Amino acid sequence: MSEQAPVIVLVRPQLGENIGKAARAMLNFGLTEMRLVSPRDGWPNPSAGPAAAGADEVLEGAQVFETLAEAVSDCANVYATTVRKRGVTKPVVTPEQAAREIHAAPGRSAYVFGPERSGLETEDVALARAILTVPINPEFASLNLAQAVILCAYEWSKHVPSNAEGNAGLEQPTLEELLPPAPQEELEGLIGHFERLLEDKNYFWPKTRAAANRLTLRNLLTKPGWNHLEVRTLRGVLSTLENARRPRG
Protein backbone atom coordinates (compact mmCIF):
# COMPACT_ATOMS: atom_id res chain seq x y z
CA MET A 1 0.00 0.00 0.00
CA SER A 2 1.40 3.36 -0.94
CA GLU A 3 0.94 6.27 1.41
CA GLN A 4 -1.44 9.10 0.60
CA ALA A 5 0.32 12.26 -0.45
CA PRO A 6 -0.18 15.24 1.86
CA VAL A 7 -2.66 17.98 1.08
CA ILE A 8 -1.73 21.64 0.70
CA VAL A 9 -4.14 23.97 2.51
CA LEU A 10 -4.15 27.68 1.70
CA VAL A 11 -5.94 29.67 4.38
CA ARG A 12 -7.66 32.85 3.20
CA PRO A 13 -5.38 33.32 0.16
CA GLN A 14 -5.69 36.79 -1.31
CA LEU A 15 -4.58 36.72 -4.95
CA GLY A 16 -5.71 34.17 -7.50
CA GLU A 17 -2.29 34.50 -9.08
CA ASN A 18 -0.67 33.17 -5.92
CA ILE A 19 -3.07 30.24 -5.79
CA GLY A 20 -2.03 29.41 -9.34
CA LYS A 21 1.66 29.71 -8.51
CA ALA A 22 1.20 27.44 -5.50
CA ALA A 23 -0.49 24.86 -7.75
CA ARG A 24 2.44 25.01 -10.14
CA ALA A 25 4.89 24.62 -7.26
CA MET A 26 2.97 21.60 -5.96
CA LEU A 27 2.72 19.70 -9.22
CA ASN A 28 6.44 20.11 -9.87
CA PHE A 29 6.95 17.74 -6.96
CA GLY A 30 3.96 15.50 -7.49
CA LEU A 31 1.48 17.03 -5.04
CA THR A 32 -2.01 17.37 -6.50
CA GLU A 33 -4.49 17.95 -3.67
CA MET A 34 -5.14 21.61 -2.85
CA ARG A 35 -7.69 22.84 -0.34
CA LEU A 36 -8.73 26.47 -0.01
CA VAL A 37 -10.16 28.02 3.14
CA SER A 38 -12.30 31.09 2.40
CA PRO A 39 -10.31 32.45 -0.53
CA ARG A 40 -10.75 36.23 -0.46
CA ASP A 41 -12.02 36.58 -4.01
CA GLY A 42 -14.08 33.40 -4.12
CA TRP A 43 -13.45 30.32 -6.24
CA PRO A 44 -12.82 29.63 -9.07
CA ASN A 45 -10.62 32.66 -9.64
CA PRO A 46 -9.78 33.62 -13.24
CA SER A 47 -6.28 34.80 -12.27
CA ALA A 48 -5.26 31.39 -10.97
CA GLY A 49 -5.19 29.50 -14.27
CA PRO A 50 -2.58 31.55 -16.14
CA ALA A 51 -0.26 31.57 -13.12
CA ALA A 52 -0.50 27.79 -12.78
CA ALA A 53 1.40 27.40 -16.07
CA GLY A 54 -0.31 24.14 -16.91
CA ALA A 55 -0.99 22.76 -13.44
CA ASP A 56 -4.70 22.87 -14.22
CA GLU A 57 -5.46 19.51 -12.67
CA VAL A 58 -4.50 20.89 -9.27
CA LEU A 59 -6.79 23.92 -9.61
CA GLU A 60 -9.66 21.89 -11.03
CA GLY A 61 -9.50 19.50 -8.11
CA ALA A 62 -9.22 22.21 -5.45
CA GLN A 63 -11.85 21.99 -2.73
CA VAL A 64 -13.14 25.01 -0.82
CA PHE A 65 -13.93 25.06 2.89
CA GLU A 66 -15.24 27.72 5.24
CA THR A 67 -12.92 26.93 8.10
CA LEU A 68 -9.51 25.39 8.54
CA ALA A 69 -10.99 22.84 10.94
CA GLU A 70 -13.22 21.53 8.14
CA ALA A 71 -10.39 21.60 5.63
CA VAL A 72 -8.19 19.32 7.73
CA SER A 73 -10.93 17.21 9.32
CA ASP A 74 -9.60 14.00 7.77
CA CYS A 75 -5.95 14.77 8.49
CA ALA A 76 -4.04 13.21 11.34
CA ASN A 77 -0.86 15.26 10.97
CA VAL A 78 -1.37 18.97 10.49
CA TYR A 79 1.63 21.28 10.03
CA ALA A 80 1.12 25.04 10.35
CA THR A 81 3.77 26.99 8.46
CA THR A 82 4.96 30.18 10.12
CA VAL A 83 7.99 32.41 10.17
CA ARG A 84 10.39 31.94 13.05
CA LYS A 85 8.63 32.84 16.30
CA ARG A 86 9.36 33.05 19.94
CA GLY A 87 7.25 31.55 22.65
CA VAL A 88 5.52 28.89 20.58
CA THR A 89 3.79 26.12 22.46
CA LYS A 90 4.16 23.39 19.86
CA PRO A 91 7.04 21.45 18.41
CA VAL A 92 8.81 23.36 15.65
CA VAL A 93 10.13 21.39 12.68
CA THR A 94 11.98 22.15 9.46
CA PRO A 95 10.59 21.18 6.04
CA GLU A 96 12.97 18.21 6.07
CA GLN A 97 11.83 16.99 9.46
CA ALA A 98 8.19 17.42 8.46
CA ALA A 99 8.79 15.43 5.29
CA ARG A 100 10.41 12.58 7.20
CA GLU A 101 7.60 12.52 9.74
CA ILE A 102 4.90 12.59 7.07
CA HIS A 103 6.43 9.63 5.27
CA ALA A 104 6.78 7.74 8.54
CA ALA A 105 3.40 8.57 10.05
CA PRO A 106 0.21 6.70 9.26
CA GLY A 107 -2.80 8.85 8.39
CA ARG A 108 -3.29 11.81 6.13
CA SER A 109 -1.06 14.87 6.47
CA ALA A 110 -1.60 18.54 5.66
CA TYR A 111 0.70 21.50 5.13
CA VAL A 112 -1.18 24.68 6.08
CA PHE A 113 -0.19 28.11 4.72
CA GLY A 114 -1.59 31.49 5.77
CA PRO A 115 -2.61 34.55 3.78
CA GLU A 116 0.11 36.28 1.78
CA ARG A 117 0.56 39.37 3.92
CA SER A 118 -0.22 38.30 7.42
CA GLY A 119 0.43 34.58 7.66
CA LEU A 120 -1.58 32.23 9.84
CA GLU A 121 -3.52 33.59 12.79
CA THR A 122 -2.89 32.21 16.24
CA GLU A 123 -6.27 30.46 16.02
CA ASP A 124 -5.15 28.64 12.87
CA VAL A 125 -1.87 27.55 14.44
CA ALA A 126 -3.82 26.29 17.43
CA LEU A 127 -5.40 23.66 15.13
CA ALA A 128 -2.07 22.14 14.19
CA ARG A 129 -0.01 19.46 15.85
CA ALA A 130 3.26 21.11 14.93
CA ILE A 131 4.71 24.28 13.49
CA LEU A 132 6.77 24.16 10.33
CA THR A 133 9.36 26.90 9.92
CA VAL A 134 11.82 27.24 7.06
CA PRO A 135 15.27 28.02 8.48
CA ILE A 136 15.93 31.32 6.84
CA ASN A 137 18.26 34.33 6.91
CA PRO A 138 17.15 36.08 10.11
CA GLU A 139 18.09 39.42 8.60
CA PHE A 140 16.03 38.89 5.45
CA ALA A 141 13.07 36.57 5.85
CA SER A 142 10.91 37.18 2.82
CA LEU A 143 9.48 33.96 1.42
CA ASN A 144 6.36 34.37 -0.68
CA LEU A 145 3.52 31.88 -0.59
CA ALA A 146 4.54 29.85 -3.64
CA GLN A 147 8.15 29.70 -2.43
CA ALA A 148 7.10 28.37 0.96
CA VAL A 149 4.91 25.81 -0.80
CA ILE A 150 7.66 24.71 -3.17
CA LEU A 151 10.20 24.17 -0.40
CA CYS A 152 7.76 21.94 1.50
CA ALA A 153 6.75 20.06 -1.66
CA TYR A 154 10.38 19.64 -2.68
CA GLU A 155 11.36 18.17 0.69
CA TRP A 156 8.34 15.88 0.69
CA SER A 157 9.26 14.66 -2.79
CA LYS A 158 12.90 14.15 -1.82
CA HIS A 159 11.87 11.74 0.90
CA VAL A 160 9.50 9.63 -1.16
CA PRO A 161 11.25 6.26 -0.79
CA SER A 162 11.43 5.54 -4.52
CA ASN A 163 12.86 9.01 -5.22
CA ALA A 164 15.46 8.64 -2.50
CA GLU A 165 16.74 5.55 -4.28
CA GLY A 166 16.66 7.31 -7.63
CA ASN A 167 18.73 10.22 -6.38
CA ALA A 168 21.24 8.00 -4.68
CA GLY A 169 21.65 6.23 -8.01
CA LEU A 170 22.86 9.38 -9.79
CA GLU A 171 26.48 9.30 -10.74
CA GLN A 172 28.58 11.10 -8.16
CA PRO A 173 31.37 13.42 -9.18
CA THR A 174 34.80 12.60 -7.87
CA LEU A 175 36.31 15.47 -5.89
CA GLU A 176 40.01 16.00 -5.94
CA GLU A 177 41.00 15.24 -2.39
CA LEU A 178 44.35 16.89 -2.00
CA LEU A 179 44.09 19.86 -4.32
CA PRO A 180 40.96 21.65 -5.46
CA PRO A 181 40.06 21.70 -9.12
CA ALA A 182 41.86 24.54 -10.89
CA PRO A 183 39.93 27.78 -11.32
CA GLN A 184 38.06 28.14 -14.58
CA GLU A 185 40.54 30.64 -16.02
CA GLU A 186 43.36 28.10 -15.79
CA LEU A 187 41.15 25.58 -17.53
CA GLU A 188 40.29 28.13 -20.21
CA GLY A 189 44.00 28.73 -20.71
CA LEU A 190 44.54 25.02 -21.22
CA ILE A 191 41.60 24.68 -23.62
CA GLY A 192 42.79 27.73 -25.57
CA HIS A 193 46.29 26.27 -25.74
CA PHE A 194 44.96 22.98 -27.11
CA GLU A 195 42.83 24.77 -29.66
CA ARG A 196 45.67 26.95 -30.88
CA LEU A 197 47.88 23.94 -31.46
CA LEU A 198 45.15 21.92 -33.09
CA GLU A 199 44.15 24.75 -35.36
CA ASP A 200 47.70 24.82 -36.71
CA LYS A 201 47.35 21.12 -37.45
CA ASN A 202 43.99 21.57 -39.20
CA TYR A 203 42.31 19.47 -36.52
CA PHE A 204 39.12 21.50 -36.82
CA TRP A 205 38.33 20.44 -40.32
CA PRO A 206 35.97 20.34 -42.17
CA LYS A 207 34.57 23.68 -40.99
CA THR A 208 31.05 22.31 -40.70
CA ARG A 209 32.26 20.04 -37.90
CA ALA A 210 34.50 22.58 -36.17
CA ALA A 211 31.98 23.79 -33.58
CA ALA A 212 31.02 20.25 -32.60
CA ASN A 213 34.67 19.23 -32.38
CA ARG A 214 35.49 22.16 -30.13
CA LEU A 215 32.60 21.27 -27.89
CA THR A 216 33.71 17.66 -27.67
CA LEU A 217 37.18 18.79 -26.73
CA ARG A 218 35.89 21.24 -24.16
CA ASN A 219 33.66 18.62 -22.54
CA LEU A 220 36.53 16.18 -22.47
CA LEU A 221 38.92 18.66 -20.86
CA THR A 222 36.38 19.98 -18.36
CA LYS A 223 35.36 16.59 -17.09
CA PRO A 224 38.34 15.54 -14.94
CA GLY A 225 38.36 18.59 -12.69
CA TRP A 226 42.14 18.78 -12.93
CA ASN A 227 43.90 20.69 -10.20
CA HIS A 228 46.37 23.52 -10.65
CA LEU A 229 49.38 21.22 -10.85
CA GLU A 230 47.75 18.93 -13.37
CA VAL A 231 46.74 21.85 -15.56
CA ARG A 232 50.29 23.20 -15.31
CA THR A 233 51.71 19.82 -16.29
CA LEU A 234 49.45 19.65 -19.32
CA ARG A 235 50.35 23.17 -20.34
CA GLY A 236 53.96 22.08 -20.16
CA VAL A 237 53.21 19.13 -22.41
CA LEU A 238 51.53 21.39 -24.93
CA SER A 239 54.35 23.93 -24.86
CA THR A 240 56.81 21.16 -25.47
CA LEU A 241 54.84 19.94 -28.47
CA GLU A 242 54.56 23.47 -29.73
CA ASN A 243 58.22 24.27 -29.40
CA ALA A 244 59.33 20.97 -30.86
CA ARG A 245 57.33 21.81 -33.96
CA ARG A 246 58.85 25.22 -34.54
CA PRO A 247 62.45 24.26 -35.27
CA ARG A 248 61.16 21.95 -37.95
CA GLY A 249 58.66 24.45 -39.44
Add this chain to the structure above:
Amino acid sequence: MSEQAPVIVLVRPQLGENIGKAARAMLNFGLTEMRLVSPRDGWPNPSAGPAAAGADEVLEGAQVFETLAEAVSDCANVYATTVRKRGVTKPVVTPEQAAREIHAAPGRSAYVFGPERSGLETEDVALARAILTVPINPEFASLNLAQAVILCAYEWSKHVPSNAEGNAGLEQPTLEELLPPAPQEELEGLIGHFERLLEDKNYFWPKTRAAANRLTLRNLLTKPGWNHLEVRTLRGVLSTLENARRPRG
Protein backbone atom coordinates in the same frame (compact mmCIF):
# COMPACT_ATOMS: atom_id res chain seq x y z
CA MET B 1 38.55 30.57 8.20
CA SER B 2 34.99 30.38 6.98
CA GLU B 3 34.32 29.23 3.46
CA GLN B 4 33.28 31.68 0.77
CA ALA B 5 29.61 31.43 -0.12
CA PRO B 6 28.88 30.38 -3.70
CA VAL B 7 27.97 32.86 -6.39
CA ILE B 8 24.74 32.76 -8.38
CA VAL B 9 25.28 33.33 -12.10
CA LEU B 10 22.33 34.21 -14.33
CA VAL B 11 23.17 33.69 -17.98
CA ARG B 12 21.34 35.99 -20.43
CA PRO B 13 18.39 36.59 -18.11
CA GLN B 14 15.43 38.13 -19.94
CA LEU B 15 13.21 39.94 -17.46
CA GLY B 16 14.43 42.36 -14.79
CA GLU B 17 11.58 41.12 -12.62
CA ASN B 18 13.08 37.64 -12.61
CA ILE B 19 16.51 38.98 -11.68
CA GLY B 20 14.87 40.72 -8.73
CA LYS B 21 13.03 37.59 -7.69
CA ALA B 22 16.24 35.60 -7.89
CA ALA B 23 17.93 38.18 -5.63
CA ARG B 24 15.12 37.85 -3.11
CA ALA B 25 15.37 34.07 -3.23
CA MET B 26 19.13 34.24 -2.66
CA LEU B 27 19.08 36.57 0.30
CA ASN B 28 16.46 34.49 2.07
CA PHE B 29 19.16 31.89 2.44
CA GLY B 30 22.12 34.16 2.95
CA LEU B 31 23.56 34.27 -0.58
CA THR B 32 24.57 37.76 -1.65
CA GLU B 33 26.82 37.52 -4.70
CA MET B 34 25.02 37.67 -8.04
CA ARG B 35 26.70 37.76 -11.44
CA LEU B 36 24.91 38.53 -14.68
CA VAL B 37 26.06 37.39 -18.11
CA SER B 38 24.75 39.64 -20.90
CA PRO B 39 21.35 40.46 -19.40
CA ARG B 40 18.99 41.00 -22.34
CA ASP B 41 17.80 44.46 -21.30
CA GLY B 42 21.11 45.72 -19.90
CA TRP B 43 21.95 46.54 -16.30
CA PRO B 44 20.78 48.06 -14.03
CA ASN B 45 17.20 47.19 -14.89
CA PRO B 46 14.40 49.24 -13.27
CA SER B 47 12.11 46.21 -12.99
CA ALA B 48 14.52 44.30 -10.79
CA GLY B 49 14.27 46.45 -7.65
CA PRO B 50 10.55 46.13 -6.93
CA ALA B 51 10.65 42.35 -7.47
CA ALA B 52 13.57 41.99 -5.07
CA ALA B 53 11.28 42.98 -2.19
CA GLY B 54 14.10 44.53 -0.20
CA ALA B 55 17.04 42.41 -1.37
CA ASP B 56 18.64 45.57 -2.74
CA GLU B 57 22.12 44.73 -1.51
CA VAL B 58 22.19 41.74 -3.85
CA LEU B 59 21.20 43.82 -6.88
CA GLU B 60 23.53 46.67 -6.01
CA GLY B 61 26.45 44.29 -5.78
CA ALA B 62 25.61 42.41 -8.99
CA GLN B 63 28.48 42.28 -11.47
CA VAL B 64 27.96 42.07 -15.23
CA PHE B 65 30.08 39.97 -17.61
CA GLU B 66 30.02 39.42 -21.34
CA THR B 67 30.64 35.70 -21.24
CA LEU B 68 30.03 32.89 -18.79
CA ALA B 69 33.72 32.01 -18.92
CA GLU B 70 34.57 35.46 -17.54
CA ALA B 71 31.81 35.29 -14.94
CA VAL B 72 33.17 32.07 -13.43
CA SER B 73 36.86 32.68 -14.04
CA ASP B 74 37.66 32.61 -10.30
CA CYS B 75 35.45 29.61 -9.55
CA ALA B 76 36.83 26.12 -9.06
CA ASN B 77 33.46 24.34 -8.87
CA VAL B 78 30.92 25.32 -11.48
CA TYR B 79 27.45 23.74 -11.51
CA ALA B 80 25.26 24.15 -14.59
CA THR B 81 21.57 23.80 -13.75
CA THR B 82 19.46 22.02 -16.35
CA VAL B 83 16.27 20.04 -16.56
CA ARG B 84 16.60 16.28 -16.65
CA LYS B 85 18.42 15.26 -19.81
CA ARG B 86 19.56 12.16 -21.58
CA GLY B 87 23.00 11.61 -22.90
CA VAL B 88 24.85 14.08 -20.72
CA THR B 89 28.59 13.71 -20.53
CA LYS B 90 29.12 15.12 -17.03
CA PRO B 91 28.21 13.99 -13.55
CA VAL B 92 24.64 14.88 -12.63
CA VAL B 93 23.93 15.93 -9.05
CA THR B 94 20.90 16.99 -7.04
CA PRO B 95 20.77 20.33 -5.18
CA GLU B 96 21.54 18.43 -1.98
CA GLN B 97 24.59 16.71 -3.42
CA ALA B 98 25.82 19.98 -4.88
CA ALA B 99 25.40 21.68 -1.51
CA ARG B 100 27.38 18.97 0.27
CA GLU B 101 30.13 19.11 -2.32
CA ILE B 102 30.35 22.89 -2.22
CA HIS B 103 30.74 22.89 1.54
CA ALA B 104 33.38 20.16 1.33
CA ALA B 105 35.35 21.51 -1.62
CA PRO B 106 38.04 24.15 -1.34
CA GLY B 107 37.78 27.03 -3.80
CA ARG B 108 34.96 29.21 -4.96
CA SER B 109 31.76 27.65 -6.29
CA ALA B 110 29.12 28.89 -8.72
CA TYR B 111 25.55 27.90 -9.50
CA VAL B 112 24.80 28.78 -13.12
CA PHE B 113 21.24 29.32 -14.40
CA GLY B 114 20.15 29.81 -18.00
CA PRO B 115 17.64 32.18 -19.62
CA GLU B 116 14.02 31.84 -18.53
CA ARG B 117 12.59 30.24 -21.66
CA SER B 118 15.39 28.20 -23.11
CA GLY B 119 17.74 27.30 -20.28
CA LEU B 120 21.49 26.96 -20.68
CA GLU B 121 22.98 26.32 -24.11
CA THR B 122 25.18 23.29 -24.67
CA GLU B 123 28.15 25.67 -24.87
CA ASP B 124 27.35 26.99 -21.37
CA VAL B 125 27.04 23.50 -19.93
CA ALA B 126 30.37 22.64 -21.50
CA LEU B 127 31.99 25.16 -19.13
CA ALA B 128 30.79 23.41 -16.01
CA ARG B 129 32.31 20.58 -14.03
CA ALA B 130 28.93 19.09 -13.22
CA ILE B 131 25.25 19.35 -14.05
CA LEU B 132 22.76 20.16 -11.34
CA THR B 133 19.25 18.85 -11.87
CA VAL B 134 16.34 19.21 -9.46
CA PRO B 135 14.58 15.85 -9.19
CA ILE B 136 11.12 16.81 -10.36
CA ASN B 137 7.78 15.37 -11.46
CA PRO B 138 8.68 14.00 -14.93
CA GLU B 139 5.12 14.70 -16.08
CA PHE B 140 5.18 18.33 -14.99
CA ALA B 141 8.60 19.93 -14.91
CA SER B 142 7.94 23.64 -14.73
CA LEU B 143 10.33 25.40 -12.36
CA ASN B 144 10.79 29.09 -12.99
CA LEU B 145 14.14 30.81 -12.56
CA ALA B 146 13.59 32.12 -9.03
CA GLN B 147 12.27 28.73 -7.90
CA ALA B 148 15.33 26.95 -9.23
CA VAL B 149 17.52 29.53 -7.48
CA ILE B 150 15.67 29.22 -4.18
CA LEU B 151 15.93 25.43 -4.10
CA CYS B 152 19.69 25.61 -4.63
CA ALA B 153 20.10 28.42 -2.09
CA TYR B 154 17.93 26.58 0.44
CA GLU B 155 19.97 23.39 0.15
CA TRP B 156 23.22 25.31 0.39
CA SER B 157 21.98 27.06 3.53
CA LYS B 158 20.76 23.79 5.05
CA HIS B 159 24.26 22.38 4.84
CA VAL B 160 26.09 25.34 6.36
CA PRO B 161 27.64 23.61 9.36
CA SER B 162 26.32 26.11 11.91
CA ASN B 163 22.80 25.85 10.49
CA ALA B 164 22.88 22.09 10.55
CA GLU B 165 23.51 22.28 14.27
CA GLY B 166 20.82 24.88 14.72
CA ASN B 167 18.20 22.79 12.98
CA ALA B 168 19.12 19.67 14.83
CA GLY B 169 18.60 21.65 18.03
CA LEU B 170 14.93 22.28 17.27
CA GLU B 171 12.59 20.45 19.52
CA GLN B 172 11.40 17.26 17.86
CA PRO B 173 7.77 16.23 18.04
CA THR B 174 7.03 12.84 19.52
CA LEU B 175 5.10 10.61 17.16
CA GLU B 176 2.65 8.12 18.53
CA GLU B 177 4.31 4.84 17.68
CA LEU B 178 1.51 2.34 17.86
CA LEU B 179 -1.51 4.38 16.81
CA PRO B 180 -1.58 7.50 14.66
CA PRO B 181 -2.85 10.75 16.12
CA ALA B 182 -6.63 10.97 15.87
CA PRO B 183 -8.03 12.86 12.88
CA GLN B 184 -8.77 16.52 13.48
CA GLU B 185 -12.54 16.02 13.64
CA GLU B 186 -12.21 13.71 16.63
CA LEU B 187 -10.04 16.30 18.32
CA GLU B 188 -12.58 19.00 17.50
CA GLY B 189 -15.26 16.84 19.06
CA LEU B 190 -13.19 16.56 22.22
CA ILE B 191 -12.44 20.28 22.36
CA GLY B 192 -16.12 21.08 21.80
CA HIS B 193 -17.10 18.68 24.54
CA PHE B 194 -14.69 20.31 26.98
CA GLU B 195 -15.94 23.76 26.09
CA ARG B 196 -19.60 22.82 26.48
CA LEU B 197 -18.97 21.49 29.96
CA LEU B 198 -16.78 24.37 30.99
CA GLU B 199 -19.27 26.92 29.71
CA ASP B 200 -21.87 25.40 32.03
CA LYS B 201 -19.43 25.87 34.90
CA ASN B 202 -18.71 29.51 33.94
CA TYR B 203 -15.10 28.60 33.24
CA PHE B 204 -14.87 31.21 30.48
CA TRP B 205 -15.33 34.19 32.74
CA PRO B 206 -14.78 37.14 32.68
CA LYS B 207 -15.84 37.53 29.05
CA THR B 208 -12.81 39.67 28.24
CA ARG B 209 -10.61 36.63 28.92
CA ALA B 210 -12.84 34.06 27.23
CA ALA B 211 -11.11 34.05 23.83
CA ALA B 212 -7.66 33.73 25.39
CA ASN B 213 -8.84 30.95 27.67
CA ARG B 214 -10.33 29.01 24.78
CA LEU B 215 -7.09 29.35 22.90
CA THR B 216 -5.06 28.13 25.85
CA LEU B 217 -7.32 25.13 26.16
CA ARG B 218 -7.17 24.38 22.46
CA ASN B 219 -3.38 24.56 22.42
CA LEU B 220 -3.19 22.31 25.45
CA LEU B 221 -5.50 19.71 23.95
CA THR B 222 -3.90 19.79 20.52
CA LYS B 223 -0.38 19.33 21.77
CA PRO B 224 -0.26 15.65 22.79
CA GLY B 225 -1.38 14.24 19.44
CA TRP B 226 -3.70 11.80 21.19
CA ASN B 227 -4.73 8.78 19.19
CA HIS B 228 -8.27 7.61 18.56
CA LEU B 229 -8.40 5.50 21.71
CA GLU B 230 -7.07 8.27 23.90
CA VAL B 231 -9.57 10.74 22.52
CA ARG B 232 -12.37 8.19 23.09
CA THR B 233 -11.23 7.65 26.65
CA LEU B 234 -11.25 11.37 27.32
CA ARG B 235 -14.68 11.75 25.79
CA GLY B 236 -15.83 9.02 28.14
CA VAL B 237 -14.37 10.93 31.09
CA LEU B 238 -16.17 14.08 30.03
CA SER B 239 -19.46 12.24 29.48
CA THR B 240 -19.17 10.74 32.93
CA LEU B 241 -18.61 14.17 34.48
CA GLU B 242 -21.50 15.56 32.50
CA ASN B 243 -23.94 12.81 33.47
CA ALA B 244 -22.91 12.83 37.10
CA ARG B 245 -23.79 16.47 37.22
CA ARG B 246 -27.29 16.12 35.85
CA PRO B 247 -28.92 14.05 38.60
CA ARG B 248 -27.80 16.66 41.10
CA GLY B 249 -28.85 19.62 38.88
